Amino acid sequence: MDDKKNTLLELLDTVKIVLVGTTHPGNIGAAARAMKNMGFRKLILVEPKEFPSDVATYRSKAAKDILEEAEIFNTLEQAVADCELVIGTSARDRKVPWPILNPKESAETVVKNLPQQKVALVFGREDRGLTNEELGLCNFHVHIPTDPDYSSLNLAQAVQILVYEIRVASLSDTEDKNYWDVELANTQQTEMLINHMDELMQQVEFYDVDNPRKLLLRVRRFFKRSNIDVMEANIFRGLFATIQKKLKQ
Amino acid sequence: MDDKKNTLLELLDTVKIVLVGTTHPGNIGAAARAMKNMGFRKLILVEPKEFPSDVATYRSKAAKDILEEAEIFNTLEQAVADCELVIGTSARDRKVPWPILNPKESAETVVKNLPQQKVALVFGREDRGLTNEELGLCNFHVHIPTDPDYSSLNLAQAVQILVYEIRVASLSDTEDKNYWDVELANTQQTEMLINHMDELMQQVEFYDVDNPRKLLLRVRRFFKRSNIDVMEANIFRGLFATIQKKLKQ
Numbered sequence: 001m002d003d004k005k006n007t008l009l010e011l012l013d014t015v016k017i018v019l020v021g022t023t024h025p026g027n028i029g030a031a032a033r034a035m036k037n038m039g040f041r042k043l044i045l046v047e048p049k050e051f052p053s054d055v056a057t058y059r060s061k062a063a064k065d066i067l068e069e070a071e072i073f074n075t076l077e078q079a080v081a082d083c084e085l086v087i088g089t090s091a092r093d094r095k096v097p098w099p100i101l102n103p104k105e106s107a108e109t110v111v112k113n114l115p116q117q118k119v120a121l122v123f124g125r126e127d128r129g130l131t132n133e134e135l136g137l138c139n140f141h142v143h144i145p146t147d148p149d150y151s152s153l154n155l156a157q158a159v160q161i162l163v164y165e166i167r168v169a170s171l172s173d174t175e176d177k178n179y180w181d182v183e184l185a186n187t188q189q190t191e192m193l194i195n196h197m198d199e200l201m202q203q204v205e206f207y208d209v210d211n212p213r214k215l216l217l218r219v220r221r222f223f224k225r226s227n228i229d230v231m232e233a234n235i236f237r238g239l240f241a242t243i244q245k246k247l248k249q
Numbered sequence: 250m251d252d253k254k255n256t257l258l259e260l261l262d263t264v265k266i267v268l269v270g271t272t273h274p275g276n277i278g279a280a281a282r283a284m285k286n287m288g289f290r291k292l293i294l295v296e297p298k299e300f301p302s303d304v305a306t307y308r309s310k311a312a313k314d315i316l317e318e319a320e321i322f323n324t325l326e327q328a329v330a331d332c333e334l335v336i337g338t339s340a341r342d343r344k345v346p347w348p349i350l351n352p353k354e355s356a357e358t359v360v361k362n363l364p365q366q367k368v369a370l371v372f373g374r375e376d377r378g379l380t381n382e383e384l385g386l387c388n389f390h391v392h393i394p395t396d397p398d399y400s401s402l403n404l405a406q407a408v409q410i411l412v413y414e415i416r417v418a419s420l421s422d423t424e425d426k427n428y429w430d431v432e433l434a435n436t437q438q439t440e441m442l443i444n445h446m447d448e449l450m451q452q453v454e455f456y457d458v459d460n461p462r463k464l465l466l467r468v469r470r471f472f473k474r475s476n477i478d479v480m481e482a483n484i485f486r487g488l489f490a491t492i493q494k495k496l497k498q
Contacts, residue, residue, distance in 0.1 A: 034406055039396035062399060104417070145416060147288035150311060157283055160406045161413050167394060168353070181346050197488075206491045218481055226475035232467055239446075242455045243492055 008111060008170035012039040015110065015166070016120040017159060018079050020046040020134060023126050029059030029067065030156030031123075036063035038163040043070040044079050044120070076122065076134045084117035085110065088130055088138035089158055091151060098141045106142040107165035114170070121162055126155055182229040193233045194220050200240045203247065257360060257419035258288055264359065264415070265369040266408060267293040267328050269383060272375050274299045278308030278316065279405030280372075285312035287412040292319040293328050293369070325371065325383045326436070333366035333433040334359065334476075337379055337387035338407055340400065345466050347390045348474045355391040356414035363419070366433055370411055375404055385466065386436060388473050431478040442482045443469050449489045452496065 017035055022028050028051060032043055043066050045051055051072070057064050073079040080086045087106050090098070101109060110119050122138060124130035135141060144161055146153055153161075185193070197219060201207060208215050266284055271277050277300060281292055292315050294300055300321070306313050322328040329335045336355050339347070350358060359368050371387060373379035384390060393410055395402055402410075434442070446468060450456060457464050 030403070033403060036399045037395045037402050037406070039398075061403075062401070102417075144413075145420060146286045147416075149288075150285045152311070153286050154279075154282060154310075157286070157406070157409045160409055164393075164410050167396075168351075171394060200492075201488060204488070204491045204495045206488050215484060218484060222475065222477065222481045222484075226471070226477075228471065228475075232471045235464060235467060235471075239450060239453070239455050242453045243449075243496075246453045247492075247495060 008114060009039060009167075011114045012163075012167065012170060013041040014118070015040055015114070016042050016044050016080070016083065016118070017163070018044040018046060018076065018120050018122045019048070019155070019159075020076055020122060020130060021049070021125040022051075022155065023049045024155075025050045025053030025056035026059045027126065027155040028053070028070075029056035029061075029063075031159040032056075032060040032063040032066040032070075034156055034160035035163055036066055037160075038167040040163050040166075041066050041069070043067070045070055045072045046076050046079050047074060048072065076130075076137055080120045080122070080137060082118055083120040085113050085119045086122060086138045087120070087140045087142050088122040088135050089124060089162075090135055090141040090143055091129055091153075098135065098138070100141045100143050103142060103144055103161055103165045104169070106140065106162065107169035109140065110166050111169040121159075123155060123158060180229065182231045184227055184229050185233045189230060189233055190223055190228065193228070193237055194223055196237050196240050200244060203244065257363060258416075260363045261288040261412075261416065261419060262290040263367070264289055264363070265291050265293050265329070265332065265367070266412070267295060267325065267369050267371045268297070268404070268408075269295040269325055269371060269379060270297070270374040271300075271404065272298045273404075274302030274305035275308045276375065276404040277302070277319075278305035278310075278312075279403075280408040281305075281309040281312040281315040281319075283405055283409040284412055285315055286409075287416040289412050289415075290315050290318070292316070294319055294321045295325050295328050296323060297321065325379075325386055326440070329369045329371070329386060330437040331367055331435055332369040333435045334362050334368045334389075335371060335387045335436060336369070336389045336391050337371040337384055338373060338411075339384055339390040339392060340378055340402075345463065345470060347384065347387070347470055349390050349392050352391060352393055352410055352414045353418070355389065355411065356418035358389065359415050360418040362433075367435065370408075372404060372407060385469050385473070386440075388476065431480045433476055433478050434482045438479065438482055439472055439477065442477070442486055443472055445486050445489050449493060452493065 017040055019028060019031060035041060056067055060067050144153060144158055198216060266289055268277060268280060284290060305316055309316050393402060393407055447465060
């Protein structure tokens with residue numbers, strides 16, 4: 001299991017992130033940064049307007065190694081020639097509908113096939129996206145859900161969302177959730193805490209005489225649903241005991 | 250079903266996106282654009298270094314209305330005083346671990362509670378994130394998985410990922426979760442409860458003199474993550490007040 005997880009994460013750097021006809025070099029830099037954050041490093045540029053570029057380098061921050069290693073092609077067809085799974089971003093409805101995946105589905109498709117296939121994710125021009133011919137080179141299209149009133153997702157943001165989804169999909173769901181510092185209180189410990197608070201409430205005559213049981217029920221529900229841990233329970237019980245001692249004096 | 254779905258999407262514009270101590274105005278603009286793409290529009294700035302700013306406006310593209318309506322506060326506590334669910338981004342391991350959600354879990358938590366609660370997502374400084382005090386104001390922390398070798402996620406990219414996840418979650422959630430009988434305590438009410446308990450602890454000299462701050466942090470963490478409702482908070486405060494009265498006698 002752990003082996004599988006490591007292998008998948010290690011394979012992310014084989015996925016080609018292909019930017020087609022990018023106009024603004026800043027977007028190339030920001031895309032490189034987003035890639036590196038998520039463990040990707042194979043950047044492919046098809047007919048970039050301006051590259052290499054200082055603006056791209058500046059926006060890439062510590063991901064400039066990705067820019068340095070970027071490959072440049074004249075056509076998308078050449079860029080993805082060796083890939084078995086090509087997924088292209090598409091904002092528009094096509095006349096001949098292609099299989100459209102949402103980002104999560106596309107990430108699952110990538111992760112499922114990553115060990116066997118060369119994978120490319122293709123992103124179009126800032127203003128016009130991919131041409132019909134370019135979209136026709138893809139096995140699937142991916143559509144990122146946005147607010148229909150303002151759907152012009154920035155190129156680097158689109159890259160960010162897809163590489164993030166792929167990273168998440170490649171992390172197995174056996175992720176370590178065992179990070180809490182203290183054991184949770186068991187039923188017995190929680191009951192003792194509730195009883196202790198009840199005892200104190202009675203001592204100071206706090207009870208709502210009209211409806212005592214509902215009050216206790218609320219206290220009980222609160223502690224039961226709060227997943228209180230052993231140390232937190234001890235803090236309450238320690239405080240209650242200290243108060244009781246002071247009241248006796 | 251469709252009504253609920255529409256309502257959830259419509260409620261996204263009530264979620265506060267809170268940027269704390271942002272240094273680069275370009276990040277504020279890019280965050281606004283990411284927000285608008287996903288249907289969010291309530292931007293809150295806590296002590297921004299430079300705002301309003303031409304750079305922010307340029308980077309926001311068609312989202313400059315969000316910048317114009319942005320609210321500015323001096324402290325995070327003021328900014329989220331009226332919120333019942335506050336989720337803060339955190340990259341670091343804490344000594345006293347807070348409940349950590351991944352982006353998907355945090356989106357589900359937001360969507361589940363959005364119809365009843367005022368929600369805030371809090372993002373820290375570019376270089377240092379949120380302070381311990383600021384993280385202590387949050388009910389949950391969210392950690393965005395990144396490559397450990399290069400985890401410096403850009404602020405706007407972090408905003409993008411979380412608002413995207415919330416949009417996706419609000420597209421898919423159709424369950425009716427509106428079953429709780431009492432309003433949840435907001436930040437202000439929870440802070441007053443924590444202060445009241447602290448006051449009482451000091452009065453009875455309960456403090457662990459070796460490590461008082463860690464004890465308080467544990468109390469704070471417990472109440473923050475327990476989603477305490479208004480009536481439960483009132484039970485505790487009523488009990489504390491009654492005890493204080495008895496101690497005076």
